Amino acid sequence: MNGNNTTGGVEEVGAYGEFRFRHPTVEDGDTIWRLAKHSPPLDLNSRYTYLILCKHFRETCVIGESDKGIASFLSAYNPPERSDVLFVWQVAVARHQQGEGVASAMVKYLLSEEYLKDVTYLETSVTPSNRKSLALFKSIAGYLNTTMEKQEFLKGEDFGANEHPPEILLRIGPFTHAPKEVSDEGSEGLKVFKEKESEVRSYSRSFPTVFDHAHGSIIYDESNNRYIDFFAGAGTLNYGHNNPLVTEALIEYLQNDGIVHGLDKATTSKRRFIESFYSIILEPRDLDYKIQFPGPTGTNAVETALKLARMIKGTSNIISFTNAFHGLTMGSLSITGNDFYRDESFISRNNVAFMPYDGYFGDSINTVDYLRKFLEDSSSGLDDPAAVIVETVQGEGGVNVSSIEWLRQLSELCHEFDILLIVDDIQVGNGRTGPFFSFEHAGIKPDIVTLSKSIGGGLPLSLVLMKPELDIWKPGEHTGTFRGNNLAFVAATQLFNYWKTDELTQEINKKSSILRKRLESIRDRHPELEADVRGRGLIYGLDVPHRGFCENLAKAAFDRNVIIELAGAENNVLKFLPSLIIEEELLREGLDIIEECVEDVLKEEVLIYQTRTSCDVVL
Incomplete structure (x- = not known):
């Protein structure tokens, strides 16, 4: 020594x-x-x-x-x-x-x-x-x-x-x-990012290459290596990279000197967007909402929804759920469950109560009944809530799927106790679960809905939908510099064409079956994984409780040119988010690679339950 x-x-x-x-x-x-x-x-x-x-x-x-x-x-x-x-x-x-x-x-x-x-x-x-x-x-x-x-x-x-x-x-x-x-x-191409970009960067660490161009569900790096995209920009690219409907419309719009930045001024692109959204999306579903454009990202929509709900009800308490993810600005962060993002030095959880999501205690306990008990008991310590905010499928939280009956009961409970129901459809709306809105499965009509990510076809845009009687804003009371992204209006208006018929929903359901059956096959062939398969539509998760397995699986997939991310508090869920319009052949090709990666990772060692070790590596 x-x-x-x-x-x-x-x-x-x-x-x-x-x-x-x-x-x-x-x-x-x-x-x-x-x-x-x-x-x-x-x-x-x-x-x-x-x-x-x-x-x-x-x-x-x-x-x-x-x-x-x-x-x-x-x-x-x-x-x-x-x-x-x-x-x-x-x-x-x-x-x-x-x-x-x-x-x-x-x-x-x-x-x-x-x-x-x-x-x-x-x-x-x-x-x-x-x-x-x-x-x-x-x-x-x-x-x-x-x-x-x-x-x-x-x-x-x-x-x-x-x-x-x-x-x-x-x-x-x-x-x-x-x-x-x-x-x-x-x-060498990553050097500038490592040296000059903030330590907060994330996906450039998970996918260590420099990407250059993309089309559909294929993305290429600067060395022209081809990757199958099962990530879709964290749900922002439901219609694929550079969808030709969007590309052609944007080029024409810019060549004709169309308005790019308009704040909330009336523009032709905004008018076409609103008219198309009502005629193609809302009216056929018998949904009557006013539209607010709060800013470019999902967290802007959530902040706006919380502010509006508190104004309407005159009380500040909000009910959120375990494993929820609603954004990382202060209000959105206060109702986000994962403590990785939250530090007591900068976030307050005052006026927020967390309740167990559907299935949190297992199938035998109905957590809506649990919430009801709190609301009925004046000594429960739960202040009267202005709103309940919920994701019908918790994407970042681990692909936790609420049942149809649970959503219906939650909606009825909110109505009974005069609580506003906010559905955060930022990641799992826009067709991700099959229909345009994820809550359509349950046949409910939320008071407020937040949309972002794929609503702009990959360009920054978010919406808050509210029942007309809830639109109590005074002119200019809630503003934002980038609340009128006209390029996103152009893109979105083109993409609404997918929803003129139910053909896309049928395609999503068909590909959902392919994805689900393949993941269930992996689970059934490898009982040692103790895996669970959860999902709806084209968002699915392979949950493996053994520490580090899914992280190694995602890395192995990237090494074989499949881009896929993790979810869950412990990164224990491999989250599948392919484009809604991915070709079946390409979907199967990517799943073949994932299956091979599972076999390779399993070859390393027989799995046992999570334990601590003499050489624990925190990577």
Whole structure:
């Protein structure tokens, strides 16, 4: 072991994107302990342990830092009398740096040290369910052009009374040389995004390539690699990329110097939009709504709906549901369930009550009855609500599907207690579940509806629909600079043509059956997944409760040129959002690839229940 008792001094560092790597000092010990503490499910050791690592084992430990401070840590050591082995103990990466390849870069940085030149094997121990660790070290084995073996290491009873599954040893090697430097693993084209764009970026981490052009359900990167799109811009591209109806209309409109920015002035494109929306969408469904244009995005629509409901009822309380996602501005965030997005330092949940969504307690408990009990009991502590806001299918929350009967009962409950019902149809409206509005399945008529994403055919546009008697706004009382996107009006008006007949709904239902049956087949053939299949129309989720499995599955799919994202609080749901007009052959091709990826990920190890490990990797 190359221990070093010295502290302080300037350390030579290795750069990786925004990161600099160096060996820790005693002064870093407390920061490393706090990083581990806030990186669940990493097992937390005492502060003393991390101080000893920084003092006596510092030359086989690495920290990664940027101008914002330490955000990653790796501890390792040479086992006694085994200078040819480097054993990795813990790896942690702060959440905001996850997905950047920082963990593997720390390993490579350490292996590049001259005093570790005799190391020809890399080892660690994991429980078989730790998919992230398995994937990490498999990728490192590939980088070193060698193999990774799995051996028995520790038995469950070795841990005494602490219930712990057995550990397996991952042994990588032999390798003849270590890399001499740590280089940026991403393409050169991604460098500017890593260096200049905020750390808040997300999808460029999930899909690390530079996209260039697209058509329909195919998207190409700048190297002309072809990807099948099962993501559809998070539900913004229901009608595909560059739909020819939209492209041709926009080109003609711009060539004729059509109005681009109009605030809420009356324009010809806006008039055509309103007339088409009423004649094609609302009137055939016997829906009587006024239209408000609140701004470019879905969260603008939600904020507007909340403000309006509170004005109408003269009370501020809003009922939302577990696992809900309604946006990330302050009001929308207050009614969003996932605590990843919420921090007590900037968000208040005053005047918001969360109730269990349909199925939250299982099939045996009707959560509308649960809500009714609160409303009937004057001592329940629930203030009179102005509105209930609900997604008929919770997309970001894990593709949780409310039943038709539950929606009907919720609507009746709101009517009985004089509560406004707001349906957030931003992601699952615009045909995503089959009919244009997702609530059509239940035959209900919400008081307020929010629409965005695909309503503009991929261009920014959001709507708030309200029953006429609820339109109590004073002129100019709620405004926004971009509440009149005329290009989106042009695009949307063209896309309404899909809804002149029920042909598109029939096609959606047909493709929905293909998607559902394939996912159910995967579930049934692999009972070890303990998977659940949920969905409606062309939004479906494959829910696998084993930690990291779906993350590895999404990465494997991207490696095989299928773009698909995750959902659920623990990223445990693979979410399918193909275009509504995707060709059946292309849908089947993408599903074939997903099925192959499931087989490949499963080959890594037999799944067991989620456990914590000696080498938990938070990526």
